[in-house]
Amino acid sequence: MADTTKFLLSEEAIPTHWVNLLPDLPGDPLPPLNSQTMQPAGPPDLTPIFPLELIGQEVSAEPEIEIPQQVREVYKLWRPTPLFRARRLERALDTPAHIYYKYEGVSPAGSHKPNTAVPQAFANAQAGIRKLTTETGAGQWGSSLAFACSLFDLECEVFMVGSSHDQKPYRRSMMQTWGATVHRSPSEQTQSGRANASHPTGSLGIAISEAVEVAAQDPESNYALGSVLNHVLLHQTVIGQETITQMEMAADQPDVVIGCVGGGSNFAGLTFPWLRRKLQADGAGPRFVAVEPAACPTLTQGVYAYDFGDTVGLTPLMAMYTLGHDFVPPPVHAGGLRYHGDAPMVCALLKAGLLEARAYRQNETFAAALQFARHEGIIPAPEPAHAIRAAIEEAKQAGEVRVILFGLCGHGHFDLAAYDAYLAGTLQDPEFSQADSDAALAALPQGAPSLA
Amino acid sequence: MADTTKFLLSEEAIPTHWVNLLPDLPGDPLPPLNSQTMQPAGPPDLTPIFPLELIGQEVSAEPEIEIPQQVREVYKLWRPTPLFRARRLERALDTPAHIYYKYEGVSPAGSHKPNTAVPQAFANAQAGIRKLTTETGAGQWGSSLAFACSLFDLECEVFMVGSSHDQKPYRRSMMQTWGATVHRSPSEQTQSGRANASHPTGSLGIAISEAVEVAAQDPESNYALGSVLNHVLLHQTVIGQETITQMEMAADQPDVVIGCVGGGSNFAGLTFPWLRRKLQADGAGPRFVAVEPAACPTLTQGVYAYDFGDTVGLTPLMAMYTLGHDFVPPPVHAGGLRYHGDAPMVCALLKAGLLEARAYRQNETFAAALQFARHEGIIPAPEPAHAIRAAIEEAKQAGEVRVILFGLCGHGHFDLAAYDAYLAGTLQDPEFSQADSDAALAALPQGAPSLA
Numbered sequence: 085m086a087d088t089t090k091f092l093l094s095e096e097a098i099p100t101h102w103v104n105l106l107p108d109l110p111g112d113p114l115p116p117l118n119s120q121t122m123q124p125a126g127p128p129d130l131t132p133i134f135p136l137e138l139i140g141q142e143v144s145a146e147p148e149i150e151i152p153q154q155v156r157e158v159y160k161l162w163r164p165t166p167l168f169r170a171r172r173l174e175r176a177l178d179t180p181a182h183i184y185y186k187y188e189g190v191s192p193a194g195s196h197k198p199n200t201a202v203p204q205a206f207a208n209a210q211a212g213i214r215k216l217t218t219e220t221g222a223g224q225w226g227s228s229l230a231f232a233c234s235l236f237d238l239e240c241e242v243f244m245v246g247s248s249h250d251q252k253p254y255r256r257s258m259m260q261t262w263g264a265t266v267h268r269s270p271s272e273q274t275q276s277g278r279a280n281a282s283h284p285t286g287s288l289g290i291a292i293s294e295a296v297e298v299a300a301q302d303p304e305s306n307y308a309l310g311s312v313l314n315h316v317l318l319h320q321t322v323i324g325q326e327t328i329t330q331m332e333m334a335a336d337q338p339d340v341v342i343g344c345v346g347g348g349s350n351f352a353g354l355t356f357p358w359l360r361r362k363l364q365a366d367g368a369g370p371r372f373v374a375v376e377p378a379a380c381p382t383l384t385q386g387v388y389a390y391d392f393g394d395t396v397g398l399t400p401l402m403a404m405y406t407l408g409h410d411f412v413p414p415p416v417h418a419g420g421l422r423y424h425g426d427a428p429m430v431c432a433l434l435k436a437g438l439l440e441a442r443a444y445r446q447n448e449t450f451a452a453a454l455q456f457a458r459h460e461g462i463i464p465a466p467e468p469a470h471a472i473r474a475a476i477e478e479a480k481q482a483g484e485v486r487v488i489l490f491g492l493c494g495h496g497h498f499d500l501a502a503y504d505a506y507l508a509g510t511l512q513d514p515e516f517s518q519a520d521s522d523a524a525l526a527a528l529p530q531g532a533p534s535l536a
Numbered sequence: 537m538a539d540t541t542k543f544l545l546s547e548e549a550i551p552t553h554w555v556n557l558l559p560d561l562p563g564d565p566l567p568p569l570n571s572q573t574m575q576p577a578g579p580p581d582l583t584p585i586f587p588l589e590l591i592g593q594e595v596s597a598e599p600e601i602e603i604p605q606q607v608r609e610v611y612k613l614w615r616p617t618p619l620f621r622a623r624r625l626e627r628a629l630d631t632p633a634h635i636y637y638k639y640e641g642v643s644p645a646g647s648h649k650p651n652t653a654v655p656q657a658f659a660n661a662q663a664g665i666r667k668l669t670t671e672t673g674a675g676q677w678g679s680s681l682a683f684a685c686s687l688f689d690l691e692c693e694v695f696m697v698g699s700s701h702d703q704k705p706y707r708r709s710m711m712q713t714w715g716a717t718v719h720r721s722p723s724e725q726t727q728s729g730r731a732n733a734s735h736p737t738g739s740l741g742i743a744i745s746e747a748v749e750v751a752a753q754d755p756e757s758n759y760a761l762g763s764v765l766n767h768v769l770l771h772q773t774v775i776g777q778e779t780i781t782q783m784e785m786a787a788d789q790p791d792v793v794i795g796c797v798g799g800g801s802n803f804a805g806l807t808f809p810w811l812r813r814k815l816q817a818d819g820a821g822p823r824f825v826a827v828e829p830a831a832c833p834t835l836t837q838g839v840y841a842y843d844f845g846d847t848v849g850l851t852p853l854m855a856m857y858t859l860g861h862d863f864v865p866p867p868v869h870a871g872g873l874r875y876h877g878d879a880p881m882v883c884a885l886l887k888a889g890l891l892e893a894r895a896y897r898q899n900e901t902f903a904a905a906l907q908f909a910r911h912e913g914i915i916p917a918p919e920p921a922h923a924i925r926a927a928i929e930e931a932k933q934a935g936e937v938r939v940i941l942f943g944l945c946g947h948g949h950f951d952l953a954a955y956d957a958y959l960a961g962t963l964q965d966p967e968f969s970q971a972d973s974d975a976a977l978a979a980l981p982q983g984a985p986s987l988a
Contacts, residue, residue: 087609088547088612089547089609089612089613090547090612090613092544092546094544095540095541095542157539157541160540160541160542161541161542161620161912161913162913168613172687190642191913192913192914192915194949231913234909234910234911235624235911235913253952253953253956254949254952254953257952257953257955257956257959258915258952260955260956260959261906261909261910261915261952261955261959262909262910263910454713457686457713457714458686458713458714458715459686459687460613461613461614461643461644461683461687462644463644463710463713497646497706497949497950498949500705500706500709500710500713501705501706501709503709503712503713504705504709504712507709507712507713
C-alpha cells in the first residue's frame with residue numbers, strides 16, 4: 085500500500101481564509117467602468133443586485149479574507165476535496181511524469197461551483213435577502229446555487245437557457261429537488277423574456293437579463309453570478325490552498341498547474357494560491373496553463389479591451405480578452421467554457437505574461453476524457469476534459485520527471501449524451517469563426533480607454 | 537470546527553480481509569441444491585461460469601479471507617468511503633438522535649457495486665478469462681462491472697433489460713464509456729434472446745439467461761453476478777469494517793444499523809462486520825433493520841423456501857424468503873430492490889431472529905429522500921432512500937439519544953426522472969399483489985426440503 089493514490093485532508097484543514105490576488109496584480113489596476121459615464125464602477129452600480137459584503141470582497145485590497153464560520157461548516161459536506169495521483173494513467177502513458185488531479189466533483193452538485201454558491205447564499209441571507217435569482221446554461225451553476233439556497237432557507241429562482249432546459253431535463257430536476265423554481269428562458273416572467281419570446285433556444289444573455297431584472301425590481305431579491313467577478317474567483321481559492329498542503333503530503337512540487345477556463349473561476353481557484361507563492365518567491369514556481377475550447381478561443385485569439393460581461397450589455401465594462409460580447413460560440417458540449425470573455429483578473433495575468441493559454445478541439449478533448457475514464461475510473465465533465473488533454477500532452481513531452489497538477493472540476497454524469505456522440509463517431513468538431521468574432525468586435529463599446 | 541461532519545480514513549485503513557459470516561450462521565447449513573438432483577450444488581455446478589477462486593470464496597468456512605493486493609490498489613480510487621454525521625438533518629428533525637450515514641456513492645460508478653465488481657474482474661483475469669458477461673436492470677451493476685473490466689483489460693458484455701435500455705440511455709452510455717458492449721435484452725445474440733424476441737420490455741430473467749448462455753458456451757468467458765451469492769456479500773464487507781473504525785473516531789456506537797435490501801449485498805456489507813461483533817459479545821450490540829419496498833416485500837411477506845435465484849430457473853435452488861421466482865414486482869423506481877428473493881445468508885439471519893425487516897411505500901420513501909437532499913446536499917438513489925426513511929422514523933421515535941447508522945449506498949444522478957414525477961405529484965405508489973405472489977409461490981420447485 086506504499087503507492088498512495090489519493091491525498092485526503094481532515095476538516096480541520098479547510099482553509100480559514102480566501103486568497104485575494106487583487107493586490108498582487110502587476111501594473112496599474114483596470115477597474116470596471118460604468119458604461120454610461122466611462123468612470124470606474126463603484127458600489128452604487130452594484131447595490132441593487134449584490135449585498136454589501138460581496139461588493140466589499142469584490143474591491144478589497146486585503147491579501148486574505150476570512151471565511152465565515154457558517155460557510156466553513158457547510159464546506160465540510162464535501163471539503164477538503166481529494167487530490168489524486170493518476171498512477172494508472174501514468175502507466176498507460178508510459179511516462180516518467182507524475183500526474184496529480186484535484187477532484188471537485190465530490191460536491192453535492194458535482195463541480196467546484198458550490199465553493200462560491202455557499203458564501204454568496206450566506207452573505208445574502210445575512211443581509212436579510214429572501215430570494216436569489218440567477219441564470220444557468222448547462223446547469224452546473226444553477227444547481228449549485230439551488231443547493232446553497234436550500235441550506236440557508238433562501239428561495240432560488242433560476243432562468244435556464246431554453247435549449248439546455250429542453251436537452252438537460254435532469255439538471256432542471258436536480259434544481260427542483262433542492263427546492264428551486266426553474267423557468268425556461270425566455271420566459272413570461274420578465275419584460276426581457278417577453279421581448280424575446282420568439283427566440284427559439286434562448287441564450288445566456290437573455291437569461292442573465294431576466295435574472296437581473298427580477299432581482300433589481302424586488303428589494304428582497306438579489307442576483308448571484310457563478311464566475312468572472314473578483315469575489316467569485318476569491319471564493320474558489322480554497323481549491324488551490326488545499327492542493328498546496330496535499331502536494332506537500334505527496335512530497336512533490338508541481339512544475340506545471342493546468343486548469344480549464346470558461347469564466348475563469350475554476351482556473352483561478354486552483355492557481356491563484358500557487359501564483360502568490362511564486363510571486364513571493366521571485367518567480368520560482370510552476371508554470372500555469374489555461375485551457376479553452378478551440379471553438380471559443382478567448383485567451384488565445386481574443387482582443388484585450390473593455391467590453392460588456394454579458395451579451396445584452398447590462399454589466400459594467402470589464403478589461404478582458406474578448407471575442408466580442410455578442411459573439412455566439414458554437415454549441416460545444418463544454419457549455420461552461422462557452423463565454424466570449426474571461427475574468428478580468430485572469431486576463432490581466434495573461435497580459436502580464438504570468439500565464440500560458442492553449443486551445444483544443446472538441447474531439448481531441450473527448451479522446452483524452454475517454455482515456456482518463458478507462459484508467460482512472462472517474463468520467464469527467466467536458467470542461468475539465470480540456471485540462472486532461474493538456475496534462476496528457478505535458479506528460480508525453482516529459483523526457484524526465486515532470487510534476488503535473490491539473491484541476492478536475494466536475495464529473496460528467498449529466499454529459500453522457502456527448503460521450504454517446506463521441507463513441508458513435510458523430511461528435512461535431514466546430515471551428516472558431518474569426519469572421520463572427522470580427523463582426524462582434526466591431527460592436528465593442530465606444531469611448532472606453534484603449535488597452536492595446 | 538469542533539462539530540465534525542465527516543469521518544475520513546486514509547488508504548492504509550482499507551481493510552486487509554473480507555469478513556465471511558458463513559461460519560457464524562446459526563443452525564444447520566442450508567446449502568444451495570442442484571435443481572435436478574436436489575443434492576447440494578458443488579463446484580461442478582459452478583465451474584462453467586465462475587472461476588475457482590470465487591467458488592472457493594462462495595463455500596469457504598474461513599472467518600476471514602484476505603483481499604488481494606491488486607484489489608486493494610483499485611479500492612484506493614474511492615475507498616475508504618466517508619462516514620457522515622447528518623447534523624443538518626438532525627437539526628431539521630429536532631431529534632436528540634445522532635444520525636450517521638456511510639456514503640458509497642463516491643465510487644466511479646456511483647454505488648457500492650464496484651466493491652465486488654473489482655475482485656470479481658480480478659479473479660477472472662487471474663484465471664485467464666478474456667471476457668465477462670452479465671445482466672443489468674437499472675444499470676448500477678452493469679456500469680460497475682464495465683468499470684472493473686476496463687481496469688483489468690477484460691472485455692465486458694452486458695445484457696440490459698429492454699425497458700431500462702430505452703429509459704436510461706445514460707447508464708448505457710456510462711458502460712460504453714468504460715468500453716463495455718451493451719445489448720438491449722432480449723437480443724439477437726443468444727438463443728434465450730431470440731426465443732423471447734417478441735417480449736416488449738425484456739426482464740431481468742431473460743437478461744440473466746442471455747448472459748449465462750454466452751458465458752457457458754465460451755471457455756474464455758465467465759459470468760458475474762452483482763448480489764445474492766455468498767462471495768458477493770463477502771466482498772461488500774469492506775463497508776461495515778470501515779464504519780466500525782469510523783464510529784470509533786466519532787466516539788459513538790450505533791444502537792441500530794439500517795440498510796436497504798434488494799439482493800442483500802449492500803445490507804450485508806454494512807451489517808455483517810457489526811453482526812459478528814455482536815455475536816462475539818453474546819448479543820450485546822446494535823439492532824439491524826433491513827428495509828425493502830412495500831411493492832416487493834420479500835422479507836416481510838415472503839415464504840421461507842427453496843427457490844430459484846432467477847426467473848427462468850437456471851440457477852441452483854437457494855434457501856430464502858421468496859415471493860416466487862416468477863413474481864414480477866411492480867415497476868418501482870428502486871430497480872435494485874425489485875427482486876423476488878434475497879441473499880440466503882441474509883434470509884437465514886432473519887429467520888434466526890437476528891434481523892428486523894420493514895417495508896415502505898414509494899411515495900413516503902421519496903418524501904424522505906427529498907428531506908435528506910435539502911438538508912444534507914446529496915441526492916440519494918431510490919434504493920437507499922428506503923434506509924433514509926427508516927432512519928428518520930427511528931430518529932423521530934428517539935426520546936433520548938439514540939445512535940442511528942444507515943447505508944447510503946448510491947447517488948441518484950441517474951434517477952432524476954423519478955424525482956421529477958414525485959415533485960409533480962404523479963409518482964405511482966404501486967401496491968404489492970398478494971394474489972400474484974400466491975400464484976408464483978404455487979410454482980415453487982417440487983421435491984426440495986421444506987423449511988417451514
